[in-house]
Amino acid sequence: MAEAHPVGFQWVMEAKARGAQIIHVDPRFTRTSAVADTHVPIRPGTDIAFLGGLINHVLENERDFREYVVAYTNAPMLVREEFVDAGDDDGLFSGWDPESRSYDTSTWQYEGADVAAASGDRDQWDSDEHQPEQRRESNRLTHLLGQSEGAGSGGANFTGEPVRDETLQHPRCVYQVLKRHFARYTPEMVSRVCGMSAGQFRQVAEAICANSGRERTTMWVYSVGWTQHTVGVQYIRAASILQGLLGNVGRPGGGIMALRGHATIQGSTDIPTLYDLLPGYIPMPHAHKKMELSDFLEADAAAKGFWGNMPAYMVSLLKAWYGDAATTENDFGFGWMPRITGDHSTFTTVLNMIDGNCEGYFVLGENPAVGTTNSKQQRQGLAALKWLVVRDLQEIETATFWRDGPEIETGEMRTEDIDTEVFLLPAATHVEKAGSFTNTQRLLQWRHKAVEPPGDARSDLWFVWELGRRIRERLQDSGLSRDFPIKALTWDYPTEGVHGDPDAEEILKEISGVDAHGDPVSGYTALKDDGSTACGCWIYSGVYADGVNQAARRKPGGGESIAALEWGWAWPMNRRVLYNRASADPEGKPWSERKAYVWWDEETRSWTGHDVPDFEPHKPPSYEPPPGAEAQDAIGGDEPFIMQADGRIWLYVPTGLADGPMPVHYEPEEAPSRNTLHPKTRSNPARERFERPDNLYNPSDHQPGSEVFPFAFTTFRIAEHHTAGGMSRWTPYLAELAPEMFVEVSPALAAERGLEHTGWATIVTARSAIEARVVVTERMKPLRIDGELVHQVGLPWHWGPNGLVTGDAANEIIGISLDPNVHIMDTKTGTCDVVAGRRPRGQELLEFVDGYRARAGIIPT
């Protein structure tokens, strides 16, 4: 955090000054470790074992915050009798189908409740009524899609009332299921798998328990070190279970904080340029035999909680996009929406390009030629296109792959043979356009424009609007039905400035939503499903309330409130801590005076406190839903988790995940060690793999050939560079501060391989080989894993062939294997060889890597 988010880290130091204990869990000793109270070394890819150990410690010693757990989590819910926990040997839950490599999740359900009813003519629902082969197809699709079709951000919905045991004693209640599941994660097992000592592990576990409960809260902070794995979602699930058990959610100083890496990566997830989502986490529609708006809404709208209003969110979105053309009679234009049929993520898309199925590619402010895993594959995709549009500030590698990409040097590609037509359009910088960023705490902050961009440089807003305008001109006389949505699109925006930029505030207003008179709505609770409101992203609704750009608010220090409520605007409804109703007990009183945050005021009959309450303002703690209540009316006054279909934290996930209802430790795709916990199942069995000649995997886990790649590597960032370097390798100060690609190795490995500090090393995998300057440092510690010594090396990933400072990209040597839930790749673990000296050049590089492949038995000798 001190490296990648230095200014955010000042608050960790503030907390430390006020007595907080800082524990840093990281494979490397970093600038963060240097100022933490404790550094806990861990082998990359083993965090589920570590977190599982903590969960076991809490359950074994009954250190959970019992009142919170009973009232606010699904710990009392009973799981069906048919459910079988992951076995000791194979690590597989009931319902595993080895043929489709996916789970039938019907046995994971609560007793007394069922996953979303198989109603309507949905042709692929999970249901006991369907034939096994249909179920299998459904599971395969669920697996491919990486989520249940019924899962918005609130998780899948279900019908019926789950059976509960508030004493938590029933052997099939979630609490007891968890207790049995995590019992295998003993301190000794954690030590064998993760590499830290059992004693140090116990100290950490005790520190966390001692710092949780009524009077105290513990916070977890993570970055892509937790998400870029084949089990990334289950990492976060494990942290959620721990925080749920300790009562550290919805309370000040608690939570699981994702420190995201880019200025508005949160915004680009909320208003998603992502294939599987519409704005506000509404799922993209999937292809079905019968799929009208009512089918979509019936299946995807949870009956209970605020997702129950999905019809209002969806219809308002369609009205924002298609305006007057969206009517009750035509399903508000739902039928025009494109349908997805599987994984259309960026990795699969690039394979489509290589296979000749995708002609055109827009790359805006992104640099996949060095920034995406298995970079060679990315460049092969670019070379197979008909046309490519790159918009950036500099001549980045993605724009110049045809001229000076690594494949030109090796002779794998010839410039004259690459038929891709390339447009490189200059982009405006952040000070040359107005607009909002959403930071990692869901806070929207408006940037005003300082100057006009130079020359042909334009904002991406200008580009997309202008492109849309020209496409609409070309199709205005078309009678084809497929062109109708383009013609119907609301695309008239007032312009400003010398280049005619569309007015960004007008677009923010459309995102925030308007009523039938065109006046801004106050927030998402004002949205209607009858077409009388239009709203581009329901979770952002209210950011333009009262006709005021709330994101542009800049009261010094954020005003009087300790939550700085008058600086920018946080979604939803300017709430700064999500689910903050949980900071009060079921009766609405603060759990303790010390941790008071939001509470029920009996005098005014409303919720009040230091933040905007994340609860209906006048719903009393005593409210009990009447029979048949729907949406938020079905949420009781003592159920804080208003987006969940049961109002509770899920310690156990009865549906919606592709790889199990509870986290299991699996080894990464490539690991130097066996799966000590589950010897018969090495890696996440549901992970997404691409077995292709352009994505070879190293033999792993003592298999023949694994000795060719004996070391573990992990990747990391440094304070002086940004991501793949597109915004830092061209600036002189940063280039001077960190001029060369390097690899961190331990003194022991340096001695073993003859590596000299500041000399060169070559790092090799089945994909390719890169070179880097050697940094010999005690920061990289060899770990004793299950009795064997494992050397690790660390690779930053900021370099590429272009810019003021150049170097090989770490992404060249990483293969693609994905988390099955979200299709995010593993970049944090892998195996490799490290040898002294620079890598071979040209054709010799290919021969060098082929030599390794042959020795490892991946290709014939």
Next chain:
Amino acid sequence: MSLPRRAADLVRSWPLVRQLTGPDPLGRGAAVESNSADTEWHPRTADADTVTRSVCPFCAVGCGQRVYSQHGRITHIEGDPDSPISRGRLCPRGSSSLSLVTSPSRVTRVRYRRPGGTDWEDLDLDTAMDMIADRVVDTRSRTWQDTDDEGRVLNRTLGIAHLGGATLDNEENYLLKKLYTALGAVQVENQARI
């Protein structure tokens, strides 16, 4: 060289000794004067025509920035002390924002590479935009899918893809998703997946 001689050299090399034994023992000479003593020094922010409130474009912490400009050019970027997030601080990356936006190597003209071409060519922005719009319409019509083999509605093209960085504004992402969805392009992705 003998040890006493080396010690004496070392003593003579100390700055204070050099000053006291040199021509300006009181340190009031040219060496300690500013090189433009006749003009008073002042910060370049004082000459700014505008000060604009902005946000750092690097990581997701969202530090406040104040952007100074003079004659339509950015002259300085510094931390915004009013921000409750950053309290005026910027890290090495944020502090490099001025060199990011004023970089002499920035691309400011459209660059065009024709199929099989060996170098960039010049191209008018308006022409480039027309060519790109033509390619979208053409690719889309050639790769359009109305339904799949089982008659399920698809309404889409897999012929066009998008990958966006995570420094694109919310408003930009919104219009991109809106346009692509109307076009039937579903392979729309961004850095959040990567």
